[in-house]
Amino acid sequence: MKNWLYIVLGIVIVTITALLLGFTARQQKKVICQKVEVRILNSRYNKFLENKDVLDVIDDHGIKTKGEPLESINTLLIERLLQHSPVVRSVAAYTTINGELIIEVEQRMPIVRIIDRSLQQYFIDEEGVVLPDRIKQIAHVLVANGNIPPIAVKPGQKIVKTSIDSVRKSAVLQNVFLVAAFIAQDDFWKAQVEQIYVNDNGDMLLVPRIGDHVIVFGDASDLREKFVKLKSMYYAFNQIGWNHYKVLNLKYKNQIVCIKR
Known part of the structure; x- marks a missing residue:
């Protein structure tokens, strides 16, 4: 008997709720x-x-x-x-x-500002979408410049869909985007790295805010492993000093090649 009472009560509540919602919707239209x-x-x-x-x-x-x-x-x-x-x-x-x-x-939130070798400028967001270089207000955002080939960029497009005339052009921008996206998701690296520079060989160089050294990153292969190695090296800097080396080369697998001052 109690079960029937619960069922009837439930039906009544649902019916009243539906009527109230319908009434509210009709009133809102007016x-x-x-x-x-x-x-x-x-x-x-x-x-x-x-x-x-x-x-x-x-x-x-x-x-x-x-x-x-x-x-x-x-x-x-x-x-x-x-x-x-x-x-x-x-x-x-x-x-x-x-x-x-x-x-x-x-x-959309920009993660990197691109300045290509023709000095064309635009932003890229965390989804790889190109944003126009017109912004009313911006906090610090990573800058990437140097030997970045110009491409036919259309705001609103993803960089993987932009009109490009060679695989090499696409690869350079993809490498920059992948590194910038990784940095943007990590508070430590976001605070540490302020610039990505692409040299004439197509290698990415990372310019840190702290320490008078350059990081030769190469391309975006083994991305996570490279940052793990670099962070381990930074912990060592607390012992040996931040200006002991002038170049940290991460291009080679499973090692860091350091050049002293």
């Missing part, structure tokens, strides 16, 4: 939009977008918001339009029963 609130979710350190940029996109496409019924505002269209920006990773647009249109924008 509500007039009183406010448009833009939230740039991750703009504390890097800012590609400002609130005005988001609102301008909406206005430029003739989308009416304030003073309009919430049910007439096409939030899916707003999301699609904003998603076209190469610096936008995700967008969520929705309305509230209080008459608000909320637009939440997640920016």
Whole structure:
């Protein structure tokens, strides 16, 4: 008998909840939009977008918001339009029963600034997406320069899909991206390495913030192992001093070749 009571009670609760949700949805459709609130979710350190940029996109496409019924505002269209920006990773647009249109924008986060040998500049984010060299505010980001071949970069493209005229060009940029992505995910190396320089042989040289030495990294092969070896060497520096060597060469497997001053 008790089981039947529980079942009936459950059905009643579900029915009432459904009716309330339906009523709320109908009421919300009648509500007039009183406010448009833009939230740039991750703009504390890097800012590609400002609130005005988001609102301008909406206005430029003739989308009416304030003073309009919430049910007439096409939030899916707003999301699609904003998603076209190469610096936008995700967008969520929705309305509230209080008459608000909320637009939440997640920016792409740059991990490295590329300055190629033709002095063309652009950013790359953690997913390998190319970002334009126009940013309103940026905290420190790793810089990569030197003998990096210019490529036909289009903002919003992943570097693996860019138009390139040789395998070598792709390999150089891929190597830089892989090393930059590893550094960006490790707080120790993010604080330690400030520059990647590609020399005429295509080898990457890492320039540290601390210590008067250069790290010959080579390419991105055995990436993790190279950083493990380098960290072990850095622990030794606490004993022998940070300026004992002028070059640390990680190109060779299972060893570090050091050149003294």
